Amino acid sequence: MLESFEGIVLFMRPHREKDALVKIFTQTHGTKMFFVKGLQALNHPLKQHCIPMSQHEYIGTIHSTGLSFIREAQTLDIHRKIQMDPILQAHAAYLCQLVDASIEDNQPDSILYQFLAKGLQMINRSDEARPFQIAAEVQLLHRFGLAIDWDRCVFCHNHEGPMDFSMQQQGILCERHFNEDPFRLQLRPQAIAVVKLLSKTAFEQIGNIKLSEPTYQDIRRLMHEIYRDMVGIHLKSETYLEEIYKFMRITNDFPFRES
Template identity: 35%
Template sequence: MSEYFTPFEGIVLTKRQYREHDALVKIFTSEYGKRMFFIRGLSKQPNHPLKSSLNPVVHSQFLGRINPSGLSFLKDASVQNSRLKLQNDPINYAYAIYFMALIDAAFEDGEVQRELFDVLVQVMNHLEKGLSPNALQILLETHVLPFFGVDPDWMTCQITGKNAFHEPCYFSYQPYGVILVEAYNHLRQTHKSVPGLLSTSPQAVALCQRMRLITPNKLGQMNIKDETFQAAKQLLHNLYKDYAGIHLKSWDYLEDMLKWFK
């Protein structure tokens, strides 16, 4: 009985050696979600026909056998974008590895996430073309955060109930979400209890609000101060750490790289 192979699109998330000569490659596919593939003899054969398509960040059209459980298998691949420019740039490659690790942690293997796949493709395209990696990080983190069960209301003041978009806001632990600066100041003036603030940078909160609403294909160059980017990144890191319980090694690696290359 002949084996059935199906075509699918995917981005390689991770690759690791398995046994002496084989490899396990995790691919985020548009059609089947994340899948782990067994590749026989990848490290043993320098000219393995799949070698160029199996590096992390590479985007390809694949032909393979998708099994409902356990490992799947690849027969052929046609590279759509090798992302060599990213692979040869230590800083942007560190961003890319973190982005893919965040996606990998966000949902279970085998769960189809077509919209998130498209978001990742667009983010990688922008990163390769030189768009601000800080902006891309904030955009991706705000879009992925709800997958961890953390979806704060960025648009409504948690004290007054007023629309908080385009208005100066803080971000608060309690009440959880954004609060208008004027509402916070009023509480202080009337000597009432003041919520614990997670962010005292209205500019950082405004940046997160904006990023939560747009898709990567609508993102252009942004004239934003570095301190605003850093405050927004710290705010989101705290949300991931304190509310989602997520702290990725690839985030630490990225931060170390940014310090080394200052």
């Protein structure tokens, strides 16, 4: 039975010689895999509606299990700046993969859908996507079962002064309790301050945050440790992002400002 539904394309994967599998986060049915016959043809009528990180209104057949099908579509937002900018595109792809990893297929979740939609909108409007990446990583942790308090020391609940992160304690240490974990991450205080801020800031309220290279690298190390050791995932799109920024550091191809 045909029905209308809104969705965001997470990824497209070639299937056989000319067909494709397209994973779409639908607003009403959760994440679903769609089979699109002949999509790899240059003039396929649905081609522009299956571009990753774009948002559309679809008409098709939704199945509770197995593959679903698209009959026609109308574009809501192609996110053109993301499509044209390889760095923004890499950040948007990582956001899509992270959201996809945080939800089971076929589970409707309008809150998470709006979270992804707003994230893509804000990345598309920005020139600096890293704060949105950090906000997404921190704010999605609860969906992986982690409830980290970024405001207070795990021992004394102090919320002032320099802070660091302890993987052993799975939380924040204030300066008075640094000696409780000799293997604490030894992050710059600015890194913890940025994570604390972005842990409770909506995408549309982030504004024009500028991150220094050292601060961003500390946050990357923190998020990598948490997602690898506490969540248990490492996404390919994160590795690609790391390679992009590594190349840019080597070539000094972009300015960093102190935060």
